[in-house]
Amino acid sequence: MAVWALGINHTTAPVDLRGRFAFALDQVAPTLDALRQNLATRLSRQPEAAILSTCNRTEIYCAGPEHALDHTVDWLARSGGVSTSVLRSHAYTLSDAGAARHAFRVASGLDSMVLGEAQILGQMKDAVRAAEQAGALGTTLNQLFQRSFSVAKEVRSATEIGAHSISMAAAAVRLAGQLFEDLGKIRVLFVGAGEMIELAATHFAAKSPARIAIANRTLERGEKLAARFGAEVLKLSDLPGRLHEFDAVVSSTASQLPIIGLGAVERAVKLRKHRPMFMVDLAVPRDIEPEVKALEDVYLYTVDDLAHVVQTGQANRQAAVEQAEAIIDAGVQSFLHWMDQRGAVPLIQQLSAQADEWRAAELARARKLLARGDDVEAVLDAMSRGLTQKMLHGAMAELHTGDAEARERASAAIQHFFLRKGR
Template identity: 70%
Template sequence: MTVLTLGLNHTTATVDLRGRFAFAVDQIAPALKTLREQLTGAPQSEAALLSTCNRTELYMAAAGAGKPVPQLRHAAIDWLSRTGGVSRDELLRHTYVLEGGQAARHAFRVASGLDSMVLGEPQILGQMKQAVREADTAGTLGTTLHQLFQRSFAVAKEVRTSTEIGAHSISMAAAAVRLASQLFEDLSKTRVLFVGAGEMIELTATHFAARSPRAMAVANRTLERGEKLAAHLGAQAIRLADLSQRLHEFDIVVSCTASSLPIIGLGAVERALKARKRRPIFMVDLAVPRDIEPEVARLDDVYLYTVDDLSTMVQTAGEKRQAAVAQAEAIIDTGVQGFVHWLDQRSTVPLIQALHGQADQWRTAELTRARKLLAKGEDVDAVLDALTHRLTQKMLHGAMVELHSADAHTRPQMVAALSRLFLRGEAVLPTDLQRPRGRLLNDEDLA
């Protein structure tokens, strides 16, 4: 099997371009089924789709390393370009395609938080596990990708328990609070609105709640879910439909929904600023695609930040960070070597299955013959002796034929191979057998 990774992330594409390839959780399984239908050149392929605010990545596996692999790669690129509505050439300018060990290394680094905008952030691990569940639901998660992801999770766990990688990171939520503190001297005097009720909003709201703002509110498309989060935070729940009429009440707005279109427009923010008598609004758009129209950033009294804008806030430096990264990379190296070794072993599975099948055929035939002889009253010891003799002859026959037909150049290698397979180092081969001189060996020579 060959493993492929095709993706784009915060280092290769802008937030707007990434937004064109963003998938909500409930869209992933249907998308994978559609992709599978288009992979006619690789019907036994596997696929999983990871989509977050920072990346969209396809993980794929195909049998063999020949013709199916480029077919799989081309089909995946074509499918993704159509999905995002961009040309193939435009997509390729912002994507990376990795294969084999490099694809495994990338998956391990992503799971461990080394490829994240926030170094060591833990949220990506949960998102990868969700991607695996969706691939399983879609029926596109095979043995190879299952093994890849399980090893990714194991490596990520070891990185977190054996290094201090997580101790040297600033989460997006903490970064948002830090930026807000630079604009408002006392966050306890601010009113904060959270738009959405997902994991990222809950995390960010928890960080803001620790600063005890004067008031908090949660606006969500599904009021029941918004009320649940609001109750947890001690906040007020409001309807998303009422957002534009109440926007002026809030000093801080943090939005992260799965909407495919912006839900906070330029006009709504302009009206809010007018009602606030030009008092500033701090806004954080953590959604991909955007929740807040980008034109809002041009307004004088609005401080709008996207996930990309927060990147400078989540970078840390120093010797401890570098040491933690070096330790993590060493753990990942070991994990990659183990996966590549397992992948190489998988290539022999068809041969192993064929050998077992052939041995079972021989065993069944000889058992049938022995039972017939016993039914006729033949001596049991004689029947068993004949059975074992015929089985061993069948097992050795192919090896003897290859040995006898080998020429002077290939016979030493054949002898060495047969010695490893059948003698297992328990016998010393005659010198004549290692250096054949003129005649082919027969069964009596080996007796």
Template identity: 70%
Template sequence: MSVLTLGLNHTTAAVDLRGRFAFAVDQLAPALRGLHERLRLPHAEVALLSTCNRTELYCALGGLGGPARELQRAAVDWLSQIGHVSHDELMRHTYVHEGGHAARHAFRVASGLDSMVLGEPQILGQMKQAVREADSAGTLGTTLHQLFQRSFAVAKEVRTSTEIGAHSISMAAAAVRLAGQLFEDLRHTKVLFVGAGEMIELSATHFAARTPRAMAVANRTLERGEKLATHLGAQAMRLAELPDRLHEFDIVVSCTASSLPIIGLGAVERAIKARKRRPIFMVDLAVPRDIEPEVAELDDVYLYTVDDLSAMVQTAGERRQAAVAQAEAIIETGVQGFVHWLDERTTVPLIQALHQQADAWRAAEIARARKLLAKGEDVEAVLDALSRGLTQKMLHGALAELHSADARHRPEVAASLARLFLRGEVNPATPRGKRGDGA
């Protein structure tokens, strides 16, 4: 049984490269089905986690060795085609974990230890969404289900037993702090939120706490934008209105699922001109980007991406490093438990085969006994023959191994058979006075 994690994140790839591999929630299930069909490997399981900071494939496969390597190659080839980058270029920014290392990575991700913001809670919800989508796509099997359920349990223990998430500075809080450095008083600013998803809602909540003069929500779907705007006491507007109204706002925070930038260089240039050079603070939390990167080169525009905010949030993370060791110990215990479960799973095919063989022997002996009874044979004699037939079939393979073993290996085979069949009994293969291993 093989478990594999393959991905790239904020520590291995810049935002523009990560953007090539970003999947919206409604793209996850179709993408998983496409990958699963392409793998053409029996019993393959796949799940896909895609956030602004990472894209990761979690895979499981029955068997060991070659098929796991084949799975890895197929997954990398699929990702390279998705992102339109070469295999070698992708591997320069990709990490691969197997077995216990894959479990440790999943547990650290779920617990927020691998996040740009140490201990941030959003990733746990994103992982649960990834599991739901894999289940919907029919690509979530027993092994990945077990991996993720254990990840969630470990994350819960980390958050309740440590202070890893205490006083965390999220991306939204970091954006508010930076805006406060540019504008003397946020109460005199007008804030525009582009999008209406979870990240925008979180950002809007942080900015609303500073009571800006006005707020607006621009969204492609007006109904969803109106829902968030009503909650915030803000104005709702259509995304199509954005170019004509951009100049009205001092602060713009954008995070949509668009695959292409929705705020271009020309629109921002016109807004700056209409504002008579008054500065605009812009935050692009989307991956891929919502705001064209050339906007950052304009005078009077202060543009920050998720990567630009990393230094600020890492400073807060360093103050909580004392809790990391405790969290890592909890994670390590979880990893050991999962690896033990995984090792046990490798014997499942053997156990199933043994049961099938035993059932076949039993069925054959019962059929023979019924024929004898139908002929009027004595019941006691038939039962005796049935029990003898079963025991002979069960011992045949073991005795054949013992007789065919050469002199060098025969003691080892004898000891194994004694452990299997003479548990708690005197082992004739051991010196007088000694007991079998099961004693």
């Protein structure tokens, strides 16, 4: 069995390219089906597959009878509407031990923009659940991910890898604090109602801003989140006319197209009489048109712009990283050992079936002899002889046939399996 992985992340690809390969949870099942059907034309059967898609990365994990990395790259490039060469220049491809090590590092937070952050583990579990529900998860990938979760748990409990890590939400608050003298006087708008917005709202709410509002496509979900923070709820359709009311805007939705355009922000800046406006776009693909960044009095940050903020303090955790890498290495070796054992399973099953067939035949023969009144000891002796003769027949035949080299190989194997001392 072969395992391979393909991905792009915040260190290898810009946010706009990552946006082309971002898959919402409701897109995962049909995407996995299309991928597996495509690869099945090159392989003997449909491979196992899972897709991990977040604001910082999109990764495909597969397992099949043989590697199909090139075909996977070709398929992903077509799905994102880019050339294979462009995707290859920004992607990383991994197989077997490399794929396992990468999965373990991702789950443990070592490959994240925020070193040691815990959110990625929940996102990986969501990806595994989606693959399982789509019928795309098999024994091999299930083992890979379950071991990833186990390794991540050990890393977090045995090291200080997550100590003092700065989340994306906390980084946004820190940047806002550099622009505004008193966060308690600003008005904040959150666009979306997912996990990232919930984290951001929690961090901003801790600064007791003058006003909080939440705009979401589904009012019910927006109202539920707003109730936690005593916030106002807006319709997405109201955004263009009310954008000027807010000093800070944080957006993270699953929209495939920008929902805050350049024109709307230009009008808002004019109505604000050029008072500064702080905007954070945590979505991939973008929620806010990139041209907004060029406007005066607007300070727009994307997930990639926050990178230097969340890197703070990582050097102080180098010792914890080394400890984590040692735990991951041990996990990789354990997974590879399991893979090797899995390779022998079909042969073990065939051998067990053959032994059961021999046993059943000799047992049936013994019962017939006992039924006609033969001596019990004689029947048992005949049954044991029959079993040993069946077991040794193949080995004895190899010793008496073939050329000298074949007999020598057979002799060595027989001595190893049947004549080793201490058995």
